[in-house]
Amino acid sequence: MYGFVRVAAVSPKVYIAQPQKNGEEILKVLNKTAENDTAIALFPELCISGYTCADLFFQDNLLKSVYRTLEDILESSVSLETVFIVGAPLWHKNRLYNCAVVCQKGDFLGVVPKSYIPNKKEFYEKRWFVEGKGIRDEEIEINGKKVPFGTDLLFRTYDFDFGVEVCEDLWTVIPPSLYQAASGALLFFNLSASNDLVAKYEYRRELVKTQSARCIGGYIYASAGVHESTTDVVYGGHCIIAENGAVLAENRRFEREGAVVYADIDVERLKFTRVSETSFADSETKSFRIVKTYKTKTLKNIDRFFDPHPFVPSNPAKRDERCEEIFAIQAAGLAKRVEHTGVKKVVLGLSGGLDSTLALLVCSECMNILGRSQKDILAVTMPGFGTTSRTHENAKSLAESLGVELREIDITKACMQHFEDIGHNPQVHDVTYENTQARERTQILMDLANKEGGLVVGTGDLSEIALGFSTYAGDHISMYNVNSGVPKTLVRYLIHWVASKSDEKTSKILEDIISTPVSPELMPKGENEEIVQKTEDIIGPYELHDFFLYHMVKYGANPKKILYLAVRAFDGIYDKETIKSWLRLFVKRFFANQFKRSCMPDGPKVGTIALSPRGDWRMPSDAKADEWLRELE
Template identity: 60%
Template sequence: MYGFCRVAAAVPKVRVAKVGFNVDHMIDLWKIAAEQNAAIILFPELSVSGYSCGDLFYQQALHIAVGRGLEKLLKASQSCATAAVVGAPVWHLGRLYNCALLLQEGKILGVVPKTYVPEHKEYYEKRWFVSGGSVTNETVTLMGEEVPFGTDLLFCGKEGVKFGIEICEDLWTVVPPSSYQALAGATILLNLSASDEIVGKSEYRASLVGTQSARCMAGYAYASCGMGESSTDVVFGGDVMIAENGAMLERGERFLDESQVIFADIDVQRLETMRLSEGSFADGEIRPYRHVRLFDLPEIKQLNRFVDPHPFVPSKKSERTKRCREIFAIQAAALQKRLEHIGSKVCVLGISGGLDSTLALLATYRTFEIMRRDPKDIVCVTMPGFGTTERTLENAVKLCEGLGVTLRRIDITEACMEHFRQIGHDPKEHTIVYENVQARERTQILMDLANKLGGIVVGTGDLSESALGWSTYNGDHMSMYAINVGIPKTLIRYLVAWTAEVYPEISDVLHDILATPVSPELLPPKEDKIVQKTEEEVGPYELHDFFLYHMIKSGARPGKILFLAQSAFGGKYDRETIKGWLKVFLRRFFSQQFKRSCMPDGPKVGTIALSPRGDWRMPSDAEVEEWIKELEESE
């Protein structure tokens, strides 16, 4: 469903060398995974026999029991579409290998041996097992059938689902086998492990899994042996986790004296698209692999995954604070470089009493603090026009006075009326001409004043407005440096709220600005109340930011974006409302590219940016019809 693949990772109850007991608990978990429509379930290293058998691995009786256990697993899976990866010792050409076996519908489809066999304090696997690192293009006879055997196996399903397998120590090496598996197309990486518990190791293990999933742009499932293993010298806690591109989707609980299984839905389509857009990934070495075709895997019927309605905004306050601090630092560093390069001592800003101009001023003020410059050289211009309300005007004045910057008031109504006369427009007609004349008049004032003072105009427009083209061409669309251009509207709110804590002397006015409806204030108010509310005209910014994130970040098609938005906003917006605003977003995003094609310089602050010089290169006359068609045809 829309490129999602459900993966299960399990830790069964285990008894050392008690194969029948182990297999029974594995079958129970396998059935649970099948009921949940998981494509695959991952078990720990040597899960059939138990990892800590020691010299019992030399015993024929154990290997006979393992054979019986595999037969039982195959019989139990004859009508099961969910594949399973189990760990077992495998004899081959007089050598014993620590292996992962992929089982599906009563068949062993492939066997992958461990590459890096440890030989250190806790483990001395080389006493029993040999490395399978050099085993390629081979088969092994199991259950009377020839089965593909080697480290050169990838297991393939539909819609880009491709599994790679490595075992425990393989992940801890300088270049894990999974790195090459990912470069060869594996989107989901599986690790059967036996990792003991010592103080601090759990955190490091999780960081390894998360980092490898990010480096490989892949899903990564990890399952380690549990408490049933021998505790003669070490303890196994049964760590189990599933990550995707650096994010931990699910993690189980350690030290459980019972079986457990966790599930996560991995977005394979998103991973594939990210790999396409990352040139460094495509430059990696592609090694030859044999591709083993899986039987049809189960498809999920309902997404079991948290979809963040505000993907640009960290959910935890501590993380938001860290993010705000970093963005503010990026903005200040960017503006400082520009001012030093051109030798400008003055910054000119248009201040409206709205969110965007407030953030631009705060970032400029912080830049002057860092450069130890006089804030009086920040020249703020409030330019009341036909739609300006007393509330926004007063907030603009209070903000500037609180920061100690220079404030100038230039009323634009007379100049706009004169311009209406010049072009023959009736000011009673509140058309786009009426609105844009005001925006361009303000920009003209700012540009000319900057020239007069030997300064630059600092722009206020944000990433969301750029995506929608919600600006007047050569009006508020233009500046000499666009300091907010990389920040979406949903995040700007949190940035302004955070600065209220940094600068408590202006916190009251900042909170009132946050409570003011977003508006360009280009139409006359009624009883001094804003009548032109942006989100009523163009749609909720939280939806548009959501659409933007998934369209640019993962190249998601409109039907998938709609599906994800329903999961994220189901209790707030119904399907038709989301679909309607998504159409608006798509049409505006395509039709307004011409404004982005000549947008001014400005700092990138996140992974998504729309600069035509770097992150987003799109023809200004590209057609949107195929995107609309796909949206209309979505279920």
């Protein structure tokens, strides 16, 4: 369903050296996972026998019981579509191996031996087991059945491959999962029996999370639980599911009745990320045998949280940290350009709106970095037909509070002259009427920059660039655009973050700017000075457009999937038809306005999504949106 696959990490109740009881426990949990539409379920290392059997692994009684239990599990799972992976000690060529056994629908699909056997303080596995590293192109016999055996196995279900490694394999310098990933596997399953020590779970969690990021995949980890604890070691039953550097699900450790953790992994997203964002294709590969599974469970409903504001961290502390970093990137980029060009001033239009406010704050920080005067900033407020007293006064007050040079140039007279020159009726409030104002302002800024030996700083944000909501050769153009990588939903938070660190007067001005409706103020204002032209009434809510942008550009999601995700993310805020109508508009505008992005000015990239034609987004200006719109319909 939309590329999502449900997986489960299980830490069942384990009975040491009692395979039959363990088999019953595994089947009980396995049936529950199957009822929950789980495609693949993972159990811990040596869960059939128990990990801590020690020298009992040499006992024939124990091993015979393991083989009988495996057969019982197969017979009882014939009707289950869920692929499941269990750990068992198995003989091969008179050697004992610590193995991951992959099963489905009453059949052994393959057996992967543990590559690296620990021989350290708590674990003396080399006393009982042989390393499986290097075993390739072999078969193992289990109860008279020949089964693919080796570390060269990948398993194929749906349209993706998954790999298996066992506990210590992850802790080595080059885990097997890295080669599995390079050879195409998208999910990785680790059967483990990792004991718990103070703070060890943090390291283990970070290891799993990091490995999922390095492999650009999903990493599913299941460890032995409290009933495995014996003699000198205690186990917590840690289960973790991570996707490309983010932990999707994790259990509370030390549960007496075991644990099952589920997560729906976006396989389509992982595929797109590998193709679009990394040097994945250049990775060193190894040859693997592909073992095909039977048809597996498909999802009926996706159980996953979808952040409605993917550009904005929900945690306030994390959000402040993100704002500080973005602001520093913006200021550092501008400082480099100012230093390189040797300009006397930076020049920008200051409207009293969000974007120009953020640009001015960045300019101010840039001068602080360079040890220059705030008077080296020339802010120009250019009231026109739609300028309200609120935005006008906020622009002037902010410039005064920051100590920058402010000039006011009314554009109404120049625009009226231009209307006369080109024969346009000023009572016709069309695109000519609007764009004349934007281009007049840009001309003023450019000419002032020439006159003052300055550089024009652009103010348009990432969301406006995506939608093409700017006037070509007007506010579309500058000499360096500090906001080009910042989405609209984040602009308010950046200004608020600066406000929290400013003096009381400046903070009050900034907070009023934040609460002002977003508007280009190009249409005549109302009788009571109210803003009549509100951007989000025209093009739709920016929170929706930023959501669409994020999933389309970062993960290559198609419109139908984006619609599904948005309906889930904005449940109770917008209905499906409303979201669909704005998504349709987003797709149309995104395609139609590539020509503006093809010649956009330089500006700092601050996040993983950027639309510069020189870097992250290269698209033909004449591409049509028909296929995308057709799918949405």
